[in-house]
Amino acid sequence: MKWCVIGAGGIADRRTIPALLQDEGSTLVAVMDRNPATAKAMGEKYGVPYFADEEEMLSTVACDAVYIGTPVFCHKAQIELAVKYRRHVFVEKPIAMNATEAKEILELCKKADIQLTVGYMMKHHSLHEKAKEIILAGGIGTPNSVRAQFTCWYPDVPGAWRQKKATGGGGAFMDLGVHCVELLEYLLDDEIDEVKALYSTRTFSYEVEDGAVIIFRTKGGVLGHVDVAFNIPDAASESKLELYGTAGYIEARGTLGQEECGKLTHLYAPQGAYDAAQSRTVSEPVTYTPEGKNLYLDQIRRFREEVASGKRDYFYAERAVQVQEVVDQIYKQ
Template sequence: MSTLKVGVIGCGSIARYRHLPEYHANKNVEIVAVCDIVPERAEEMAKQYGATAYTDYQELVNLENLDAVSVCLPNYLHAPVSIAALNAGKHVLCEKPMATSKEEAEAMIEAAKANGRKLMIGHNQRFVASHQKAKEIIESGKLGKIYSFKTTFGHGGPEGWSIDGADSWFFNKEKAFIGAMGDLGVHKADLMRYLLGEFSEVGSFIETNAKSYSEVDDNAVCILRTENGVIGTLAASWAYAPGGDNSTIIYGENGILKLEADPEYSLIEEYRNGEVVNHKLSKIQTNEEGGQTTSHVIDHFANCLLTDKEPLITGEEGKKSLEIILGAIESMETKKIVSL
């Protein structure tokens, strides 16, 4: 295929600020269809991008002239809609968290395999320049043995970002299933797996203590242990106002890596011998910039389809990152450390 024909299901903020403009900017992609249960939203986006508007996702996924879809819907719809699209022979890019249970995630992976289609999960943290550089440094052995880490993703909450504000599905347990942990924590779980390998255990404190209208968690702190004994903390919050925090610090035998922890330098290497290396790299994405930055997710997905390569974040990868979050919920419920 020379031009990729795509459809976007869900015309809320993530579609408006990420998927649609990034597909539009890719010269190998044509947006042919958009879908939203609110007809005005679908029509507005269809008009903007020269696509056809739908209100029923089944109609969209069954279109013949369609190669792939982005699933930009509330969390509880990720699995059913992705599976319907895969069964209709379409490749799928699904927003995170990929599903609301391990079973759902497995059903998505199975549907991709059965239909010979690609399934990618939108974990954009792996594409951030500082994170890729940190992986390179860790793998080079320069840091020596890794001992510990702390990673944080917090901002003022989705009401400032979501198209529905405080009435957003993000705060509805039935639709979201999980709050800051699913919105932000799963990103950091994926990042730490990417940098440090698989995790074996998780413990957590998960609270709803910042937003009275929220039925889901808005503050969470987890302790994690990798299979080879690196221990650290992961915090996810919708209560970091006015400024957000998207930083990670990695502590090793020979020094420390600071990722997105400094306003000027995206990555700082500090070593025991006094050496300091400051990296000015392209900035991590934030929602505050009005979506002017690129997530690289769309370009990667399109490139994988056009060149028939496996995406960096397959369904299996998405599932492993989701399982850390599911383990954290279980830990909070049982008051025990959970084996993954």
């Protein structure tokens, strides 16, 4: 698969292009960045033609797919351009600024028979795959109560697109919370139906929120909460993921992020009768550690295989659209 990259200087350079170069079935053929100096630097670094205009690249370079790693406000127009030139689309999360844009993107890709995927790579983490396997095998019984916490340190940066509503679409929830929602929905194979949210900008002076907490109920009745923050130091920021069910729990620490880190513990503890004493003499949890996969490589391979199969699969793109519906509900409150 021949790839062009739009927005080559950020996560594309840090994670996606290096992963793409490791994939035996992928070739990078050109890069584009709005900043001409970045475009040049990336073109020279990866030894490919470079552009500062996406249409010039797409109209002159033959490729099968486009990876879009630009700020969120750019996604929709760049996807429309990729579809115009009949390139399959791998866009970074979140898919778009809001659910309306997200639905239009999905419909456009479906109509044009263009494969669309969104960069929610955390479901490829081997410990999250393990969590899914445990849940499907009944290892925690019926999930009832779930939580996710994902935080980082993101101080005021003049001009940063993530710190303005008009360019980022939102703050900590739009950036970090969407990963938590997407992952929990994947693990539960369920969708958030109703959500209540609180958020604030407390530590920094930017326009969007630097912290948010939501509580929710899924269509299947699972209750949960997600909290995200831009104002917790990275060294103090160990992510948490917890899923409790009628027969046990799964707890993951440090697994939310760009690398396959962290550990997962699982306790199977089914209970028969009511125990008024609530004695907690249960078996030891089992601990799992990651395989050390590259999450970005995994998602590139899956996307390439989807495209090669010729069968379009919009399941995860639909989920990404639904995540934006949850985000819209949150920002209305």
